[in-house]
Amino acid sequence: MLYRLRQGALRLVRLNASPHGIALGFTLGLSLSLFPIPFLGMLAALALAPLLRASLPATYAGSAMVNPLTGAAIYFGELWVGSRLTGVLLPAWAEVRYYDWREWWSLFTSMIPTFLLGALVLMVGAAVLCYPTLRWTAAAYRRRHPAEAPATAHGSETP
Numbered sequence: 001m002l003y004r005l006r007q008g009a010l011r012l013v014r015l016n017a018s019p020h021g022i023a024l025g026f027t028l029g030l031s032l033s034l035f036p037i038p039f040l041g042m043l044a045a046l047a048l049a050p051l052l053r054a055s056l057p058a059t060y061a062g063s064a065m066v067n068p069l070t071g072a073a074i075y076f077g078e079l080w081v082g083s084r085l086t087g088v089l090l091p092a093w094a095e096v097r098y099y100d101w102r103e104w105w106s107l108f109t110s111m112i113p114t115f116l117l118g119a120l121v122l123m124v125g126a127a128v129l130c131y132p133t134l135r136w137t138a139a140a141y142r143r144r145h146p147a148e149a150p151a152t153a154h155g156s157e158t159p
Contacts, residue, residue, distance in 0.1 A: 008061075009137075012026065012134075012138075013142075015055050015057055015058055017055035017057075017058065019135050019138035019142065021054055021055040022135075023058075023135035023138060024055070024058075024131065025055035025056065025057070025059035025062065026058040026059070026061055026130060027130040027131040027134065028045045028054050028062065029045045029060060029061065029063035030062035030063070030130055031062075031130075032044050032048075032063070032123070033063045033065065033066040034066060034074065034119055034126060035119055036075055036078060036115055036116070036119050038071065041063070041066070042063035042066075046060065077122065078115060078119040078121075079111065079118055081117075081122060082113075082115055082116070083114050085117055086114050088114045091107065
C-alpha cells in the first residue's frame, strides 16, 4: 500500500509541467472535489485547469482523492466540522433510523448550511496545505533529478 502511494506521488512530481502547474492542478482538483455534490467539483476543476495553466493530470489526480471509497467519510467529516463550528447537534442513529422520507428530507434541508460551512473549511484547508507542500516537493524533486525534468513544460517557470 505504501509502495503504491509512493509510486503515485512520484508520477505526480514527474509530470511534464512546472512545479506550480502540478501543485495548482492537484490543489484545484482536490479542493473543488470536496464540494458536497459528487462529480460537480471534479468537472469544475477540469474546466478551470486549462484557464489557470494547471496540469490536467494533476487536477484529475487531486479530484480522484474524493471517490466512492473515500467520499462518504469525507462528506461526514464536512458535516461534523460544520456542526462543531455552528453548534448544531447531529442526531443520533437511534433517533433517525426510523425516519420516513419526509423526515429525512427535513433533516437534510436543515443541515445544508452546516454541511456547506464544513465543506468550505475543508476546501480552504486543503488548498492551504496542498499547494505549498506540492510546489516545494515538485521543485525539490526536479533539483535532485534534473535529468528527469522536462526540457520544455507548458507554462514552465523557475522553481
